[in-house]
Amino acid sequence: MKHLEGPARYHWYKLNVFVRWNKSTNQTIVLLFETPPDIVPRLLEQLGTPDSNVLQCPFWFYPLLLGEVARLQESAVWGIRDQVRAIEKRSWAQGLHLDPDYRDLHDIARHAIHVSETLDVAVQTIERMLSRHKELMRPLPSENRWQAIHSDIQFFESFISSLRCRSASNEKRLLNEIQLSFNTAAQYNASTSVKIGLATQSDSDTMKSIAFVTLTFLPPTFVSAIFSMSFFDFSADSGWAISDKFWLYWAFAVPTTVLTAVAWVFLRRFRTPVTWQ
Template sequence: MTKGNCLDCPLLGVAKRKTGKGENGWETSELSLDNFLTQNAKDTRLTVIRAQADEIRECPRCRQLFTEAFKVPEMWWSRWCRRSNGYFGCEDTTDEQGDFDGHNTWFRFIVKQTLDNVPKGQKDYIWYKFNIFTRWLLNTNQTIVVVFDPPPGVRERIPSPLLDASETSNFSDPYLIHSLFAEDVVRLQDDAVWGIRNLVREIEVHRTASAAPNPDYPRLHDIARHAIHVSETLDLAVKTVDCMMSRHDQFLSDRSASDDKIKTTQRQIRNRMYFYDHMLRSLRFRSASNKERLLNEIQLTFNTVAQYDSRISVQIGRAAQSDSSAMKTIAFLTLTFFPATFISAIFSMSFFNFNPDEDRWTVSKKFWVYWAVAIPLTCITAISWTFWQKISPLKPIGEEEVLKSRGVQLVGDLNEMATKLRDDSGDRYITEKV
């Protein structure tokens, strides 16, 4: 074992429950890992340790001490295990002679709950995490529970009141602790599922008005995101508890107890685990119902807005129809008076003159100047308009979005081609990113 002390490593929060009569209360203290390993008493039937997994991972000595003292599998320290949203694992441990001496388990639960009456713009949810490692010793029936990085909501309940039920329990079964944690997970998941239900019910009661709908789309999608997370963690909790029950049954079948009290304890733990599993499955159906109800409300909101927009479009169409009728009237009047107006404009020019004495019209010999200017100017105007339409065509609606999507697709194709070229050439190092 590595020698020396880790002066910078945080202390462990240790809570012990003794086996003697009248000593069922918790004895709490803060110890370094070295002091805990030297002071661990034989009469302690349950020890709960609060530790910081990230700090231990960063300290090679602390990590080695934990691995050797509690026989933590090396894979537990891996990044993929740390980033998992839930799991359960177990293994039997042996002493130096290869004989069975204990049973280790490690499991993780994550629960998401929504918060009520949160000011707008602030986080309206909270995560609960159980990252637990347990070690059960065969010779002494001692159980050591290591709680890694407990959030405030979990830290307040460990060890009391979450593990208070272990006061009169028989620790001959290593899965006694698991039944207590499973019960608390059921409690948290129940609050999470019913929290989503309350949000959905609030939406159903206060539906947007069909006359002038103004739905809060970001809020609807936030609730949908919470519902997805709750269903995800609930499904995983069902799977985790199911694995616990399976491994517990395997443990009991491999080591049948002869004492009736031990058998009674094991049977009680087994029955409770089955009950908690059934409760989680029931909550999963409720969670699925919440998602369906929320989806129904979102669809109703979209349909309500679409119907309102359709009614507005009809009104706009009727108004446009009325405007079109007025424009037709104006166009007809313009067409009626335009020829006469044009003729009067022509004859009112100075090129024409009426002589009352002779009672006749005279036309200036310079009248050709009008046509020499008017005809080229008209042609230039028509040609300029045609050329302008060609160099500045109107873009169809949505054309910019299509071009952007094509650009993204082109970049993706180039990246894929570059990857294939690197694979074909055998070069595993990325020298240039397309």
């Protein structure tokens, strides 16, 4: 049995039992290995004062043992339930769903799976007990002592099966919380991405307006720059004259423009891409 005290705090209870019944003397030998300390006093008390009427039944000890197993399994199941309930009750103001601790959620889910596994094994073991006990009861169909023990074992089978249902519910509730946390965080991130996209679109519209204004005034600016150079002479005496050195402007302007364009293409192709952490 696995007892959970927190996402990272737990301990295992192990019950290794060997039982031997002597039919001729109605004596029962019970060996317990690695028994939890809090169980030992109760078992010793029950073994020390048994009902003499049931000692003739080889399975008389099993209801006592199953009672302890059921108590420990119930505590294990409700330990998982308390953790799940604490997750469900956390306030959204604490940022659980916007920044969930998936490590803790995963650990609790792992513990819940272990508890369900031990419950499955317990139910299977009790079913084997009942099957074997039923075979031994066939020659004694009217023996009340055997019937009582059989009923006790059936009760614990039903009880632990019910705990298995509760454990399955814990797993589903925890899975629901994990999905809710993931979907809420994803929805929040998507909403943030939409806002960033809208802001980018607004900036893009602004840049388009600036580019349009620049394009509108660029041709007149170019014409003004050309005609403001000393290569042109607009004096009244000589009329409109162009210097024979005007080719120098194109000799420097064209290569400079080409080199600038080549450098821009080179930098865009070979620059280091930006990575997000």
